[in-house]
Amino acid sequence: MITNQVPNSELEKLIEAARQEPGRALEQEFYSAREFHTADMRSVFRKQWLLAGHVSSIPERGQYFLFDIDKESIIIVRENEDCVNAFYNVCRHRGSRVCLEKEGRRKLLTCPYHAWTYGLDGMLKAARLMPEGFKKEEYGLHACHIRLFEGLIFINLSNGTLPDFDEAYRSMLPLARQQGLATAKIAFKQSYPTKANWKLVAENFMECYHCQPAHPEYCVVHPQDQVLAFGAGPGSGSDEAAAAYQPTLDLWEAESSTMGYLNDTIDAGVFSLGMQQAVRYPINPQKGFLSETIDGSPACKKLMGDFRQADGGETALAFNPFSYVLASNDFAVMFRWTPRDEMNTDVEVTWLVHEDAEENVDYDPRNVVHVWDTTLKQDKKITEDNQSGVCSESYQPGPYSTQEARNVVFKQWYLDQLELLL
């Protein structure tokens, strides 16, 4: 790459200043400068494990889908029953994209430009008319790191030290297994492309301070005590709110345990790889809600995973600030945000149900998606209006409320990632 034009010293100064104000949002440059986009890509998105999709979208040998981030396109393809591979979608000959459709099925990966042909294992199988001395074995597709986690596909774009996946996420396995993610199937997918820096998208998802003014439907589903204490996961509200909520939580956990369900809480903290968290809590015990739907009734007749009867709980898995699963007993929602550039973020959301659930028999997709689709459309709008205001010269980061405690953690985590890079 052509040399970066803003000296690191300039970025360092801004990072240092940000450290001085842990209780406030970031300064404008972090949300708008191309230089921070470049730094974020290297320090965060080319280092972290990224939730790319779900195995159920590629059950058959040769099925693939593309995962796009920044300037990259990654082919995620099933080689066989036991193996899913990830490759950079860049021909080793002259660099053409090899797969052009967002998803499909192929016996071999043949580049449409000059027909270099790769196996599902990425090895170059055929290249016509190459000069003597050409070694096919040197020209396999560049592999991308990939891990499966209970059906969730994670990739990693790192070309240096690879952060240990298992160590980071092992403790989250039991809740993921109980939810039956590995055998789920996709019910619906939706994109919410957002004209805002990815950190504004991420910060929005880390606090429920905005839920009351901006998400009326969400606040019909979730009771106020939960929104205040736990609205964006453990630690997102004040200690007081958490304490006030604890009896309700305890009562529900006792009931849920009686049904045989696991409800432990994981919070790996600010020094962990991705601030990962896992937790279960009741959706709305006051109203006896069984699912995260507008009236609390299940959206799918077949419950997921180990659930035989609904306990009305929600499983929340946060792998990092841009990879989440939120799940009721009967359906799960996968969320991912990926930066396009400093001012644009792809928001991609996938709803999962039990593999045997039949559309329009066991579930109406409109019920499954309703609450989060509504909420995500609202989030897109408020996040874009946030970006617009942040670009004003008059913008100054204001103080966080007590209900934005998780944002304080994120800010420290994010600055730590940047400093590791510099």
Added chain:
Amino acid sequence: MITNQVPNSELEKLIEAARQEPGRALEQEFYSAREFHTADMRSVFRKQWLLAGHVSSIPERGQYFLFDIDKESIIIVRENEDCVNAFYNVCRHRGSRVCLEKEGRRKLLTCPYHAWTYGLDGMLKAARLMPEGFKKEEYGLHACHIRLFEGLIFINLSNGTLPDFDEAYRSMLPLARQQGLATAKIAFKQSYPTKANWKLVAENFMECYHCQPAHPEYCVVHPQDQVLAFGAGPGSGSDEAAAAYQPTLDLWEAESSTMGYLNDTIDAGVFSLGMQQAVRYPINPQKGFLSETIDGSPACKKLMGDFRQADGGETALAFNPFSYVLASNDFAVMFRWTPRDEMNTDVEVTWLVHEDAEENVDYDPRNVVHVWDTTLKQDKKITEDNQSGVCSESYQPGPYSTQEARNVVFKQWYLDQLELLL
């Protein structure tokens, strides 16, 4: 902001070279380089008083409209009968836009993101769940300087020394009052977004050398001697043209004075705040035109301000190179240009009539707007074609004609503003 990437020394060299050629337009960089856009914003648009709108659009308490310039959005809101306020449209919490619609009416200014709520005086009235020690009085909306001038609303984005509004514009008051601007109402608004640097838009409006080739309708309305002498205000034509026109002007002024009307001329000159001018002259005495309409007949039955009978005069008020009012006895036109970026300028035009004039009874809006709407569409086109050619490497600033005398003044004024900054 991230450090500017072109050293000031480079800009200074270009400014110095421009000084050497007072009789020619500016070099390409002034019209196309991002660095000059940044410099213009700081030296001109964040320093000058900007014509933002008219009070008649917000007669009721809580009515507001947004004024956009560059990356800024300003809320202009009526607090009460006596007071109109201007605030940066940026929440003091996390920076969201507070008002999202271009205009509306609100009892309180509540941010849609987290519901921080401000009074119409900008003071923070409510913010839920803030930590102890939080002082609401420190988090009012950032105020923007505002002045009313006979119903015209001016704002100023300066965060340093504020140029004295009254001193600059006091002498223009009598003509503005005679025109009755304070009590006028809006008949029509139109935007002409122009793909050109704001200086090309401004320069176009400062000379009538282009009127004959480019504005046939305008040249039906205005006689050639006036176009030559005065087409873009006093001093826009040659001394010869001015001398040739003087008898016609004198004759008309005598008649107008008999009717009791004021016709003094103000020309504050190149060293003034905004090159402000105020003047009256006849629209077309040869043809007996009473208004700036295609056939000279009034477009509105109710005359404005002090006018009881039409004297066929035009009042021209130039507050600075991007804020103007041009008025016949029966209607007035407000013009403002605001830069979007180095290659895009918003051209916003508002037509005013007497407050009691009734649409389709006293005036047909199509007649009111016809001449200037036609002329502004032509200006948009020629200015965009000018920008296109200026971006050629072969572009060299040519010499001004004698009918572009006002452009010479503008060039000096503009370079002076830039140098004050450096």
Added chain:
Amino acid sequence: MITNQVPNSELEKLIEAARQEPGRALEQEFYSAREFHTADMRSVFRKQWLLAGHVSSIPERGQYFLFDIDKESIIIVRENEDCVNAFYNVCRHRGSRVCLEKEGRRKLLTCPYHAWTYGLDGMLKAARLMPEGFKKEEYGLHACHIRLFEGLIFINLSNGTLPDFDEAYRSMLPLARQQGLATAKIAFKQSYPTKANWKLVAENFMECYHCQPAHPEYCVVHPQDQVLAFGAGPGSGSDEAAAAYQPTLDLWEAESSTMGYLNDTIDAGVFSLGMQQAVRYPINPQKGFLSETIDGSPACKKLMGDFRQADGGETALAFNPFSYVLASNDFAVMFRWTPRDEMNTDVEVTWLVHEDAEENVDYDPRNVVHVWDTTLKQDKKITEDNQSGVCSESYQPGPYSTQEARNVVFKQWYLDQLELLL
């Protein structure tokens, strides 16, 4: 221009590295960095003779067309029967575009802004109200270098040493004359705007390695031995392929010579101005094809130039990597690529037929354009997918096949041009 922000030393390093790998495509920066676009414009497109159009589009005095490249617009206008001129489309007064329509006819070139009026020879004929001392003779339109070559119009944007046109292209005259290009007329024009760097467009046209996978129609028309040996002109295939093809070529040349036709081959080599080549070869002698149409039958009843009976040959004239003519006995195709910016290239193609050929009588335009229109749409797609992949951080230039021999020559030629500049 504002000082370039990447030091030349950085570009030099990349050029030097590229030299070390003659058998591979260029690194990413050459295809994506703004700095290389700037360098390419100066070292290649402002130095080379550019195929701009054909005289038959402007047969009458005063007829003109515009040729756009990068930020430039060039007026190509017929002054009289013997003379076609080229001027920068930039008024010498304030820089407006003078001609606004893509083509037209004018007695004089009058700027629409202030009516400065130029003759068809570019001399300023009229400028109203200019100050004393103004010398019209100093303000003619800036001329652009122009040369006619058998009806083809070439222009040159150089403002320094002008490369000798005649010396470079003299040897290509006989084949161009035999083809009758000078008296041809335009049958059809089409644009294929391509989101890719111009070098990816050029490289695509220099190899037929992609023809088999990407151009099924083209490979119906042209036999495999020719595609392999000669698919993108002499020297584009391996020596083996050329040797294998030679007997077929010799046999056809003998037949063609019997008919009295010229078939010499020119290949000026890597050190020439534009790697110019001229050659004739049979389209498909195995199938007896007479023209480059889908079934080999002529698309136009009237043959071009000296051809009295079809010899089934194709004349290929390569003036430089962005200016070509490919011609059957009955029609010719002019190709030009011009950069818009580092990621966008205009691909403009014109089909020519005999001047007396009558549309829908002698030729059906759909037959004339079919093969190349199909092929160019495919090229647009594969080139854009190539650009997309080249922008990945994982992109590494792979080795050329033996059928991409011409790309090796281009790479050396291109790097030579860049180094001449630095």
